[in-house]
Amino acid sequence: MADSDSNKALVARARLGDPAALEALVRRHLRAACAVALAVLGSPADAEDVAQDSFVVAFERLETCRDPERFAGWFLQIVRNRALNAKAQQKLRGQAAGALAEPEPHLDAPDAGRAGLRDRLLKGLSEISATQREVVLLHDLEGWTHGEIARALEISEVMSRQHLFTARRALRTLLGDEAPSAEVRHE
């Protein structure tokens, strides 16, 4: 999130059709888009598809982004809406049952142990609220600060901390000793 150009400048250049600016925006927001879509859908492959489609839609509607400085919030709302639509369509097709409980095999999983851990994490994530999932994924997976999360999700920093605390506690309770920990991050 800390590239040299501001979102405002990149959006202005992208509106003029600058491919480099467009690519910079994709590079900056792709991982967060995947995290938000994963929080809704619970399937990494579906999440990536939705993230990709969301970029296409967002760039088609770039002129409607009224506050380019807050591009992340505007864009992640598109991602969230499209993920919710995709989930609704899956339900209609009867394919949503157990999307979180029975995640599809991940092609890039290096080994079965890692794939198993991933499945258990997905199962654990399915037990907490969507906002808690978004917060814990953006914070613990993407390394966003509470300030960045608060701005993108349009919640307060206090709420972001609260969601993270609750999500971590729930994940550790659900996963027991399996819940892996990483280094403490001081902000």
Place this chain on the structure above:
Amino acid sequence: MSDDEKKVDLSALEPFPEAARFEQAVSAITARVLEKKVDLSALEPFPSPARFEQAVGAIAARAMAARRRKRETVSEQLSAWARPALALAAGVALIAWVPSLWSRSPSSTAVSSSASQQSADPAATLMGWAAKDALPTDTTEVLTTLGGSHGGTAR
């Protein structure tokens, strides 16, 4: 019971003399554990940088194409609207022009020009009649020559 078997009273070293203090410590430890990030790297969507770059390139290309397509669509719409708009404008111009053609028909132009000549120089007209020994065809012509607007009072 010998002195060796008796418990030594170490209660003075009790780390949590009150239950509340104990609960506070437990909460603090729990909070510190929860401060630790949950390692979610197993959910990493792009395990390798190459995979990430590939995704960025593909999405940027798709998005760029979509933006270009949309721009083309807008220009196509404008050009599609331009033709009927021009046709409509031409129709309106024609409708406005035709009545003016009728009002400028040759006969009416001739009548109006002769009448204007007569009204412009009645003496010359009268002299013409006299020279040719011609008679005005009707009273109206005389009145017109002498000032048509007073014809009503002259009668």
